[in-house]
Amino acid sequence: MKNLADLGERAAIRCIREILTKGTNSKGIGDDCATIDLGKEYLLVTTDMMYQRTHIPVQMTPYQMGWFLVASNLSDIAAKGGTPLGLVLSFGFPKKISVQFFKELIKGADACAVSFDTTIVGGDTKETQEITLCGTAFGTVKKDEFMSRTGAQPGDVVAVTGTLGKAGAGYYALKRHYSEKKLFKAFLEPVPKLKEGRLLAKQHSVRSSIDISDGLSASLYELHEINNVGFEIQQSALPLASELCLLVAKNHDIDPYSLALHFGGDYELLVTVSAEAIEKTQKTLRKHGVDLRVIGTVTKKKNIVLLDGANKRILENKGYEHFKKHRF
Amino acid sequence: MKNLADLGERAAIRCIREILTKGTNSKGIGDDCATIDLGKEYLLVTTDMMYQRTHIPVQMTPYQMGWFLVASNLSDIAAKGGTPLGLVLSFGFPKKISVQFFKELIKGADACAVSFDTTIVGGDTKETQEITLCGTAFGTVKKDEFMSRTGAQPGDVVAVTGTLGKAGAGYYALKRHYSEKKLFKAFLEPVPKLKEGRLLAKQHSVRSSIDISDGLSASLYELHEINNVGFEIQQSALPLASELCLLVAKNHDIDPYSLALHFGGDYELLVTVSAEAIEKTQKTLRKHGVDLRVIGTVTKKKNIVLLDGANKRILENKGYEHFKKHRF
Numbered sequence: 174m175k176n177l178a179d180l181g182e183r184a185a186i187r188c189i190r191e192i193l194t195k196g197t198n199s200k201g202i203g204d205d206c207a208t209i210d211l212g213k214e215y216l217l218v219t220t221d222m223m224y225q226r227t228h229i230p231v232q233m234t235p236y237q238m239g240w241f242l243v244a245s246n247l248s249d250i251a252a253k254g255g256t257p258l259g260l261v262l263s264f265g266f267p268k269k270i271s272v273q274f275f276k277e278l279i280k281g282a283d284a285c286a287v288s289f290d291t292t293i294v295g296g297d298t299k300e301t302q303e304i305t306l307c308g309t310a311f312g313t314v315k316k317d318e319f320m321s322r323t324g325a326q327p328g329d330v331v332a333v334t335g336t337l338g339k340a341g342a343g344y345y346a347l348k349r350h351y352s353e354k355k356l357f358k359a360f361l362e363p364v365p366k367l368k369e370g371r372l373l374a375k376q377h378s379v380r381s382s383i384d385i386s387d388g389l390s391a392s393l394y395e396l397h398e399i400n401n402v403g404f405e406i407q408q409s410a411l412p413l414a415s416e417l418c419l420l421v422a423k424n425h426d427i428d429p430y431s432l433a434l435h436f437g438g439d440y441e442l443l444v445t446v447s448a449e450a451i452e453k454t455q456k457t458l459r460k461h462g463v464d465l466r467v468i469g470t471v472t473k474k475k476n477i478v479l480l481d482g483a484n485k486r487i488l489e490n491k492g493y494e495h496f497k498k499h500r501f
Numbered sequence: 502m503k504n505l506a507d508l509g510e511r512a513a514i515r516c517i518r519e520i521l522t523k524g525t526n527s528k529g530i531g532d533d534c535a536t537i538d539l540g541k542e543y544l545l546v547t548t549d550m551m552y553q554r555t556h557i558p559v560q561m562t563p564y565q566m567g568w569f570l571v572a573s574n575l576s577d578i579a580a581k582g583g584t585p586l587g588l589v590l591s592f593g594f595p596k597k598i599s600v601q602f603f604k605e606l607i608k609g610a611d612a613c614a615v616s617f618d619t620t621i622v623g624g625d626t627k628e629t630q631e632i633t634l635c636g637t638a639f640g641t642v643k644k645d646e647f648m649s650r651t652g653a654q655p656g657d658v659v660a661v662t663g664t665l666g667k668a669g670a671g672y673y674a675l676k677r678h679y680s681e682k683k684l685f686k687a688f689l690e691p692v693p694k695l696k697e698g699r700l701l702a703k704q705h706s707v708r709s710s711i712d713i714s715d716g717l718s719a720s721l722y723e724l725h726e727i728n729n730v731g732f733e734i735q736q737s738a739l740p741l742a743s744e745l746c747l748l749v750a751k752n753h754d755i756d757p758y759s760l761a762l763h764f765g766g767d768y769e770l771l772v773t774v775s776a777e778a779i780e781k782t783q784k785t786l787r788k789h790g791v792d793l794r795v796i797g798t799v800t801k802k803k804n805i806v807l808l809d810g811a812n813k814r815i816l817e818n819k820g821y822e823h824f825k826k827h828r829f
Contacts, residue, residue: 177603178596185603185626192607196620199587207623209586209639216544218622220637222591224629258537259527263550263635268506275505275513279520292524294546295535298513301552307591307635309548311537 203399204322205249205384206312214313219249225304230361232347235274237361238306239281245386246310247289247365248440252384254320254374255312257291257367262308265301282308289367318374320382320444325400329380329445329471332455334369334463337389338417338429340438345420345427356416363440369463370442376457378450388437393477394490396445406469406488408481414439434479435491445471531727532650533577533712534640542641547577553632558689560675563602565689566634567609573714574638575617575693576768580712582648582702583640585619585695590636593629610636617695646702648710648772653728657708657773657799660783662697662791665717666745666757668766673748673755684744691768697791698770704785706778716765721805722818724773734797734816736809742767762807763819773799 177185195201200208206217223229223242233241243260250257262282266275286293291310314320343360346353366384373379381400385392389411393404408430417429444465446454451467458465472478479488505513523529526538534545551557551570561569571588578585590610594603614621619638642648671688674681694712701707709728713720717739721732736758745757772793774782779795786793800806805816 175600176596177594177598177600180600180603185600188600188604189607189624189626192604193611193621194615196587196622199620199622202623204623207587207589209622211539216586216639218587218589218637218639220589220591220623220625220635222593222625222627222633222635224593224627224633226630227628258544259524259535259546261535261546261548261637263548265550265552265633266505268504270505272503272505272508272513272516275508276516276520279517283521287522292527293521294524294527294537295530295532295548296517297548297550298517299550299552300555301633302554302631303629305550305552305593305629305633305635307548307550307633309546309589309637311544311546311639 205252206255208319211313214315215319217250217253217255217312217314218309219246220307220309221245223306229304230347233361235277236281239278240285240362242306242308243282243285244363244365244440246308247367248384248386250310250312251365251367251370252320252382252442253314254318254370255314256371257289257310257312259292259294260286260308260310262293262296262306264296264298265305266298267302267304268300289365314374317377320374320379322381322383322396322399325381325396325402325445325471327402327471327473328448330448330451330467331404331406331445331469331471332451332465332467333385333412333441333443334366334465335441336412336414337439337441338433338436339414341432341436342414342416342420344436344438351423356419359414359416360438363438365440366442372458372461372463373442373444376450376454378446378454379444380447382442382444385439385441385443386437388435389443390434390488390490391437392443393488397475397477401475403472403474404469404477405472406477406479408479410466410468412464412466434488533580534583536647539641542643543647545578545581545583545640545642546637547574548635548637549573551634557632558675561689563605564609567606568613568690570634570636571610571613572691572693572768574636575695576712576714578638578640579693579695579698580648580710580770581642582646582698583642584699585617585638585640587620587622588614588636588638590621590624590634592624592626593633594626595630595632596628617693642702645705648702648707650709650711650724650727653709653724653730653773653799655730655799655801656776658776658779658795659732659734659773659797659799660779660793660795661713661740661769661771662694662793663769664740664742665767665769666761666764667742669760669764670742670744670748672764672766679751684747687742687744688766691766693768694770700786700789700791701770701772704778704782706774706782707772708775710770710772713767713769713771714765716763717771718762718816718818719765720771721816725803725805729803731800731802732797732805733800734805734807736807738794738796740792740794762816
């Protein structure tokens, strides 16, 4: 008898998609958020589960766990151009959890929600063996501002918000017991790019959008598969995070590009934008203090090529499994 | 250092309520569903987590687990008079889970959603040590049809849909290895009362409403606390389930009233209705094949009294913990 591990992640998700009945009011599964037709708007819904042993770094404080749970869900709303309406949270806690721990977790979740002008409107707690945190965020977006994963066209420009490798740098900094907090803050308390998502959505120039919490390479492969297109990515154009540069200064054995390309946990948005609109889009975002960096182009050829000066190689698809969402 | 077990369930929920910032678009926490103001309607959102060791009976098939997860979430939408828009599900599965198990679970979840004219629109899977299932259902209800937990008034009539003790009977039937499927079907594949909830909501006569999945007594105590009222419940008026009668015929040591009053898992609706409107409400529901049984009255006196012929005693508040939702 085959088990889930034999089946593999992709086949498992294909299997779910085949079984589920498609609704008439939904775009179907496979985007950062589920969408429900509300007339002029879409209701956006996303859910994410974190489990102590496999998804929560041991150095994470309870406050940060709460923050992280909310931030990772809000990031999916951001990637679709949405405005959050609220969140519901389900917690599974072992009985031995201290009241202090529990309170700090709720405070962290509340602080993140409030920071992004939204609130936790309800939830559920259960007794479990290991800490299990499940968040669901919901929001709305005007239909003509919805940024789908589907829509990338050859000739589009590929761009990312913010910087890459923050989370990877934080992970290694913690692993090596560095004490500089600024090295791992972005890893443990990520910032969902809601402002950036709204700004992008209002430009009407984004053809496809995805959050890169699974890693840049994994997200590019996701867009490649959905849109049946390829990419040419310029390695030198990748906006490396200052955290990453600091880490590399301390550890010459670390390849910053590998972390920037493959490590999950950077809650930035990856978009493809029509070539004629990219300059105006960048200019408008810059006015609001948002950096949108062009890192490549969408190609007809169906592979993902990394250009490093004169070198050209196929980009590997290696997301870090412990961060990867197996979304359906 | 105090831990969660010392704190107790009620104090833990009070603690969550104190920490969370209240949003301006939400009615706040403490109802079957969270509500978000959408203008003419409320968006209803509810979430529920099931965990193998503590919440899933060993006899439950994977198909039934999927069904149960969806049904328990839809029941909360039903209790508020809502129409479901969809669900998102988060699964935590151990690697050793068979593909067959996984497929059956998805089929069960899909079948339940489709049975109640809704769909599963997305989700997330993670690798966990024990099976963890987290569902979130969302729906809408017109503001003037929303049935809150708040609003019960002395003089109101207390009524329940359907029958009581089905789940309790199923639990005991399984425990004693009885083979009659009809004894435990309602326990393992509960039916969310969405049709009943809509019918009730349209009457505009319901003053407060709650689902009794935590048990009738626990739900009465919940309404008592929120509304600062008491209840007089007529034991002889309780609509005992046929499953319960069958069980008692086999086991004379089982007290059917105790199961009907205290055992969780009956996904019926408990409502208080204005006394002048109860007859019309019952009549209208009966036309649609729905039985709404009057079981008592709301009192000014703040205790919950059970009348058994000439006997009068305070109703105990004992929900079965393994079913109880610790909702915030």
